[in-house]
Amino acid sequence: xxxxxxxxxxxxxxxxxxxxxYEIDDVSPDMSFLxxxxxxxxRLILDGEDPVAFDHDCREGICGMCSLVIDGTxxxxxxxxxxxxxxxxKFKDGDVITIEPWRARAFPVVKDLVVxxxxxxxxxxxxxxxxxxxxxxxxxxxxxxxxxxxxKAFDAATCIGCGxxxxxxxxxxxxxxxxxxxxxxxxxxQGQPERYDRVVKMVDQMDxxxxxxxxxxxxxxxxxxxxxxxxxxxxxxxDLLKASRG
Amino acid sequence: MSRSTPVATRPRPKTxxxxxxxxxxxxxxxxxxxxxxxxxxxxxxxxxxxxxxxxKVFLGREDFDHYSHWLRSVGEPAIPHRTxxxxxxxxxxxxxxxxxxxxxxLARQARQARPVRYAARxxxxxxxxxxxxxxxxxxxxxxxxxWHLLDLTFGAVNPKGGDAQPYDxxxxxxxxxxxxxxxxxxxxxxxxxxxxxxxxxxxVQTLGWGRQRRYPAVRxxxxxxAALLVxxxxxxxxxxxxxxxx
Ligand code: SF4
Ligand code: FES
Numbered sequence: 217x218x219x220x221x222x223x224x225x226x227x228x229x230x231x232x233x234x235x236x237x238y239e240i241d242d243v244s245p246d247m248s249f250l251x252x253x254x255x256x257x258x259r260l261i262l263d264g265e266d267p268v269a270f271d272h273d274c275r276e277g278i279c280g281m282c283s284l285v286i287d288g289t290x291x292x293x294x295x296x297x298x299x300x301x302x303x304x305x306k307f308k309d310g311d312v313i314t315i316e317p318w319r320a321r322a323f324p325v326v327k328d329l330v331v332x333x334x335x336x337x338x339x340x341x342x343x344x345x346x347x348x349x350x351x352x353x354x355x356x357x358x359x360x361x362x363x364x365x366x367x368k369a370f371d372a373a374t375c376i377g378c379g380x381x382x383x384x385x386x387x388x389x390x391x392x393x394x395x396x397x398x399x400x401x402x403x404x405x406q407g408q409p410e411r412y413d414r415v416v417k418m419v420d421q422m423d424x425x426x427x428x429x430x431x432x433x434x435x436x437x438x439x440x441x442x443x444x445x446x447x448x449x450x451x452x453x454x455d456l457l458k459a460s461r462g
Numbered sequence: 463m464s465r466s467t468p469v470a471t472r473p474r475p476k477t478x479x480x481x482x483x484x485x486x487x488x489x490x491x492x493x494x495x496x497x498x499x500x501x502x503x504x505x506x507x508x509x510x511x512x513x514x515x516x517x518k519v520f521l522g523r524e525d526f527d528h529y530s531h532w533l534r535s536v537g538e539p540a541i542p543h544r545t546x547x548x549x550x551x552x553x554x555x556x557x558x559x560x561x562x563x564x565x566x567x568l569a570r571q572a573r574q575a576r577p578v579r580y581a582a583r584x585x586x587x588x589x590x591x592x593x594x595x596x597x598x599x600x601x602x603x604x605x606x607x608x609w610h611l612l613d614l615t616f617g618a619v620n621p622k623g624g625d626a627q628p629y630d631x632x633x634x635x636x637x638x639x640x641x642x643x644x645x646x647x648x649x650x651x652x653x654x655x656x657x658x659x660x661x662x663x664x665x666v667q668t669l670g671w672g673r674q675r676r677y678p679a680v681r682x683x684x685x686x687x688a689a690l691l692v693x694x695x696x697x698x699x700x701x702x703x704x705x706x707x708x
Contacts, residue, residue, distance in 0.1 A: 222581070287582050314581055314582040316581060316582065319579065321574060388575035419490050423491050428568075429494060429571050431495070431568065431572075432495075432664040432668065446672065450667045450670050453496070453670040454671070456490070456493070
């Protein structure tokens, strides 16, 4: 396959940045999207140019490092799939592909396609934890959890913190990410003691980081590689309103 | 290729100001959405009553004018003339102002949250039209309401002026020769309907009642309420213009 890539290039946080076009031949349909970028980068390095910086780590869809807004869609055209798990067979010979970083004030560009997502860490630090005594693992059957709750909590816990929800949201809101954690911990007995305190702290941190507010458009779930359900946001809302009523 | 991720270490002092008291909580992005949901619900209840009242025009001049008189004299002599109507006007005005305040501040937060826009036009994944219908549609709805009050409440832009009887004002307003006024009302009311379509669904989600298994029913109910209101409101001007009412 022959492709034209339009890639956002930005030297550093201070640089203004611009879209740059690259032609690339002999792309195999079996390559992953990131392997295709690796091929481009090898060529750029041989040509003495600066390779395109992009985030990645596990390349198996579990770490949440890879990102990229591909033709306007975070993680590209395949539903419930991270960029590292996206394959070039999803594209056609001759395609022009636009590749941009996540766009949000709270996710400043570090270089090219790499953004700083530590705002997410700070949201988690604000309340996305449970306090438990350390020591040997507790007896598994000591705290019963209804199966339904366990399922929903687990679904919410599969969030890999990639930030695609923010990238897709017309308001650059971090609600789905925050709500996933609120739901995960709020449905489990271990999460109860800090439940209402947690939601207040995490929402405050989310606003302080400069994310937008949620207007219930549902763009986030549509692109989320883990399919975090939209109802998590409503669960967060319910907890926050309950916390507000005192 | 080695890991291309430069470690981003730019600690920013982002400690949210501590929440003081329950009112403060409504200043968070989630709190503002709750304000929008509750004020929106008040306005929808009013619209339902308003639409039902309008239909009295089909019962004839006497019923319609009597209904309008009743709105002003209800409760007399126990409560002074126009108490009910004035109370309602105050509640509605406060609701509209709060709704707009929350909308503007959330729209501003959203704009600041994404300083650099995407080069690729983001594809609609879910219902991206919702943001346009709500924000720009909301402005058009507001302008329409102002016109509508000047027209049929104060009579300033009504051919019959302010002192005429309600029935005469309606008939003169939507006279066949003034078909463009009717067209304007129809278009505006449809916009109100689209606003409500997303607004009703959104309110349920914001108030914490959104769950995956309920979404289809909630969306359907929102569509049905919005459609019934549009039909109810549009029927009066259209029937006058085509000569069924005169
Ligand atoms: S909610 Fe989904 S899109 Fe958002 S960070 Fe988690 S996994 Fe990524
Ligand atoms: S690189 Fe780990 S999820 Fe894509």
